[in-house]
Amino acid sequence: MPTAREIMTPNAECVNADETLVDAAQKMARLDVGSLPICGTDNRLKGMLTDRDIVVKVLAQGRDPKDCTAGELAQGEAVTIGADDDAREILRTMASHKVRRLPVIDGHDLIGMVALADVAKALPDAPVGDLMDAVTTD
Template sequence: MPTAREIMTSNAECVNADETVLDAAKRMARLDVGSLPICGTDDRLKGMLTDRDIVVKVLAQDKDPASCLAGELAQGEAVTIGADDDAREILRTMASHKVRRLPVIDGHKLVGMVALADIARALPDAPVGDLLDTLTSD
């Protein structure tokens, strides 16, 4: 089984916790991604910011994205995967937490992201189909 390090997209960009949601949204648009890891000044992962978070927690609440900070949307501990964890663990983690993207960490350092598309390219159809069923059920 391939490891997270082997199938991840490396060079993942973080949005700093003290950057505005507007800056984060512009970065998402530039990178053509739907989420960004939120990192603190200590370079540790604080959470994830999704395009849905921006819509539901900022825009729909009449908050100003130019003054709302990304760190305000980091909730609890981020779900992550270790760089040397294998694909079975990635599938288990995605399924149990119902997430489509996982930050990949090596120690405490963010080294990449594994998305559902990365898994689909790296694994046979059956396990990926099972994960899709889990993510879309409910």
Template sequence: MTTAREIMTTGTECIGAEESVLLAAQKMTELGVGALPICGTDNKLKGMLTDRDIVVKVLGADKDPAQCKAGELAQGEAVTIGADDGAQEILRTMTEHKVRRLPVIDGHDLIGMVAQADVANALPDPQVGDLVEALSTD
């Protein structure tokens, strides 16, 4: 069984809940990613911040990204996957929650990120099609 630990991208960086959305955007640009986990001062995961969140909820709402805190955009509890969960559980979680990226947690520690592409590479073709279809519908 292929696990999240085996297919995840390591070295995931967080944006602090008290840090600005502008800094988050700069960090996304520097890292070449479209999402960052939001971590609180207690180092616990507070949510995810996507480039779309920045465009729609900050720029589109005419807010100043230098003044808006990343934590203001965290919505509810973050959807995560355990490091030793299998590809089928990742597929189920992504499909159920309609998310394209999952932070990988080992205990309470963020150790990586699994993206839709990581899962696509780990699953047989028919399941990949099912995942893409599920995430592409409203």
């Protein structure tokens, strides 16, 4: 069974908690991603920021993304996966938290991101179909 380390996208870039959402959106556009891990000044993971967060929690509320920081949208403890956790654990974690992307942590260091697509490529169809059902239903 492959591990997170084996199927992740390495070298994930963070958005700093004190960066504006305009900066975060520009970084997302440059990297062609829909989410970024939020890291604090201590280089620890503070949460995840998605393009949807920016739209729903800022733009739709009439707030100015130049006046909001990524850290303001970090909610609680980020859901992560250990670098040596296997694909079954990735599936369980994604399903139980209804997420499609997980930061991969080695100790306290962010070393990559694993997405649903990464798991789908690494596993047979049946477990991935079950995960899709879990993350897309309320």
